[in-house]
Amino acid sequence: MSDSAAVALTGDGPGGPDRSDAPGEEAGAVKESASRPVPILRRVWAQSEGRIGIVLTAVIVVLAFAGPPLAPVLTGHGPTEFAARPFQSWGLFGTDELGRSVASRFLAGGTLLVVYAVAATAIGLIVGAAFGMLAAYAGGILDAILMRCNDVLLAVPQLVFAMLAIVVLGSHGWVLIAVIGLTHAPRVARVARAATLNVINEDYIRAAEMYAMPRSHIIFREIVPNVTGPLSVEAGLRLTYSIGAIASLSFLGLGMQPPTADWGLMINENRIALSIQPWGVLLPVLAIAVLTIGTNLLADAIARATASTNVEGL
Amino acid sequence: MSTAPSTASTPAVDGAPSMVLRIDQLRVSAVAGDEILHGIDLELLRGQVLGLVGESGSGKTTAGLACLGHYRAGVERTGGGIELLPREGEPVRMEDLGADQVRSLRGSRVAYIPQDPALSLNPAMRVGEQIREVLDVHGYGSSAREREARVGEALEDVGLPSTREYQRRWPHQLSGGQQQRIGIAMAFAMLPDVLVLDEPTTGLDVSTQAHVLDTIRDMTRRHDVASLYITHDLAVVAELADRVAVMLRGELVEEGPVHKVLHDAEHPYTRRLLAAVPDLQGRKQLTHAVPEPGRATERAGTAEGSEHAEAGRDTPPAAVESAPAPDGGADDAREGDLLQVRDLSMRFGSNTVLSGIDMTLQPGESLMLLGESGSGKTTLSRCVAGLVDGYEGSVSLHGEELARSTRARSLESRQGIQYVFQSPFSSLNPRRTIGQSLTVPLELSRRLPRGGRRAVVEEALDTVRLGRSFYDRRPGDLSGGERQRAAIARALVNAPSVLVCDEVTSALDVSVQASIIALLNTLREERGLAILFVTHNITLARHVSDHIAVLNKGHIVDRGTVDAVLENPTHEYTRTLLSNIPQL
């Protein structure tokens, strides 16, 4: 589009037939960059958002997985054991409504949230990407039907849909994972479809059709590598929303059930005493805030990192 | 900067045109660091058109926008500047002015006509209002009625209706040519001193381009404006400009009167550029990038002379099959037809794109399929390649009718016809190496064991003169011309007999175009490859083909040998097309 792009294209000189179109500096540049593209992680890390996002996410993930074994060791009490009278300034962070150690419950309370959120994201991503790419690649009637079904599912907000499922099926772990995952799917499908449509109109897909490449090869070798960018951005976003949704359900008392140690549930249990013994609320709120901000920053950094390579093929 | 004396601020002396704008040692850099313009000097004279010629990346648009004191995001002026000497008022240095002063000059003293009117007209504003806006912001005349009248005048000047109804139209309700005239009317509305035109006819059909160029030429003379016409097309410059400046990678390599530069260029780059421009007469040897002994000197003959040369080209040494002499009518089918299209029609919904197409191709022959945008030429070439499968009629290869879709065709016929896409930027998967992409046809034809494929691909890369080192590179590392060579190499790995080239050079600079055409001609000679060359550019005819079929609105309206059609076009459409081509 722009004439000012610094790449100079000049013609073959009267020189030998072996010369490429671009003599001089550009030929040098070509040799230098004739390698694999810079890996996406390095491009994410190169941005301050990416670095902060990775660090924040990593801190909470480490806390969530190292916490449960450490909890009894560090606090002297298991997450469900009685430690002292309720809402006392006992130990570092006091006790909760049932007299359990807040510190211990906090250390133990992140694992399920992270695991459920990742599982729900994975389900949403796989189902959504599969349907979205299928719709775009098949086109026509199938595309129209799938996308209309999508619109129907989108009409009910995620949280309300989850409540509908919980009221019918009960509040079990698998219900939470499945319903959050499946409510992501239509949203992911939209993105996957749009990304695939972009790729599908490229001539290299037409070329593959021309050589009668098997359709599965077209999808997995030609299309998939070119939509991983938008999909990885979507993965980050969906992870953020999964964490938010699962924690919100627990906060509403509809997710994890007592006596499980869980951050969302802890907030629900202790918020009546926010003014006397705030740690039982503030610690989990802080952890959830850091985690969601971390994953969101990461998603944004991935978006920027992939945008810079997707100029290819325009 | 403000101390620089204005050297040519003298008023116009009779006869000698006065200078209106001077680009003075202008340096522009990307904010990231690379210098884009390395100190440019240019003068624009009243009533004259200066053609600024360069290939992509030469910095010509950057220079043009600088004349309006405009630098795009990420670009900044690092030295030198622009001096403007308007009809009335003092000479000014653009870079010394405040933002408001520069703004008051833009559109009133220095006007701009952009490349793509479809993108530059505001789609949510009526066209009359867009012209009117220029008058409003610069305070033309003394009353609203006066401005109103000026809008009508400006529209009439460019040959558009000035009615209220027309002024109330939206841009999307106008054709491309009309949109560009609105752009011109907008530029002339304030009767500017300087006009910067940035490739204003690129993307327009030849006949529309001719009309727009006429309008520009006429308006420039009539209003005594100094124009800077930015283009990559030397032929347009020859038609329009008084002087020419040639840019190469941010540097001005040559400047002078149009005759001098076009016929007696001094700089080797200008000469090379001129040599690469195709011409209708085919006098020039476009193919100097690839030495072809025995042909280089004999081309400057008369029509008959070149006819013989064409005939000689039709019997390539490598063609082992029957090589019939070419004749005027390719209509009648013969036994030896390599490719035969019979009564082919195609419609999308109620829209008939192609109807009753007959076409044949002999081994080693090159047929140019000429058509403007919307003529159906790409659809036709895709029917031949089996990429579009809803057509009626038949396509046969070696006398055997082919299935409609490429997936339903036999392996042999799929290998026999290969298709090269228009845009080299889209035809190779950016995530895979050139070697991987080029191996695909071999993999699917299962002709060779896995181990033997790499050698064939490397050989193909050699054939298109890229070299084996390209095997492990990705498209992102390659220039446009290199990518197109790689795409051609992909078409060659299965040794086809017909190559369908769909506008393969239209996304490339002329010098790269010349080298690709040289490559195609060599392939034809060395391998006896038959080529269906689909293009909108009739000036390429004598350089690539011996036969031509002219496609207009889905019908073939003219056909025959290139010489016959170019010398004696039978159809009105071909005649107008030929008369509208700008030439060097």
Add this chain to the structure above:
Amino acid sequence: MRRLILRRLVLSVVILLAVSVVIFCATLLLPGDPARAILGQQATPERIAALNAEMDLDKPAIVRYFYWLGGLFVGDFGYSTSSGGPVSALLSQRLVSSLVLMCLAAIVSVPLGIGFGIYSALHHGTRRDSAVTWVSLALAALPEFVIGIALVTLLATSVFQVLPAVTMAPPGVAPWRLPSQMILPTITLALVVAPYIARMMRATMLDVLDSGYVEMARLKGVPERRVILRHALPHAVGPVAQVIAIQLAWLAGGVVVAEFLFRYPGMGQALIDAVNFRDVQVVQAVSMIVAAVYVVVNLLADIVGILSNPKLRSQS
């Protein structure tokens, strides 16, 4: 244009019908017997049979669906199993309260989001832009209850105690009669939604500012203010209307959390209670109402999009 709008309208109705099927099907998955659940201790086989007949539970599912659907049109949402009364009586006052809260949040967040988005785009690449970007990125990540608790901690309990932490309206008094109690729920919801609007507005504006017609307007000498107002902004209307619609629909979900947190007597509270009591009729009714809000808001956004685009508008 009229045909285009009519098509959207028909599509919206079809979507809503399809949603009703999905929501109705949820009941079929329900284990147990609603009549027994309603009657509780007093359940005898005769009474159960009588109630089943009264509630048409003895009819096939498809018939019940049409009864239910017909009821929706006349405002009859069935019986609440936990309260025993009609669902419409339970929800009507709460629906109004929730809509008021959502509208307040929209009135605050839409101008806020659009304003910051434009501001950020106009200062593209500067510190102010990156400040807006960072803040909106962080806020957009946070779930409603995190923002809500942060606000409560800051303004109602631990740090300052200037605002009530919960809504405490006496029964029968509409919550908006006590404006100070509306502030925290409104700010919470506004802070959830505004960052998205700001981010989308910024992206849309950057796109538009990068367009050929904006560059052309500048090259015509049009003053910057007019470039923004006349050439850039009108093109952002359509896309931003879409985003706002999506965000308002998101509010319909977020309002549940905010109402729970602030004990605001709206539909969200009723929904949570219903889930706890497994009161399916109420959950269905709320889901249906929320879906209707979503569909209507999206329809409006589509119409705005059509009206703001001359190409679509001039289509006959």
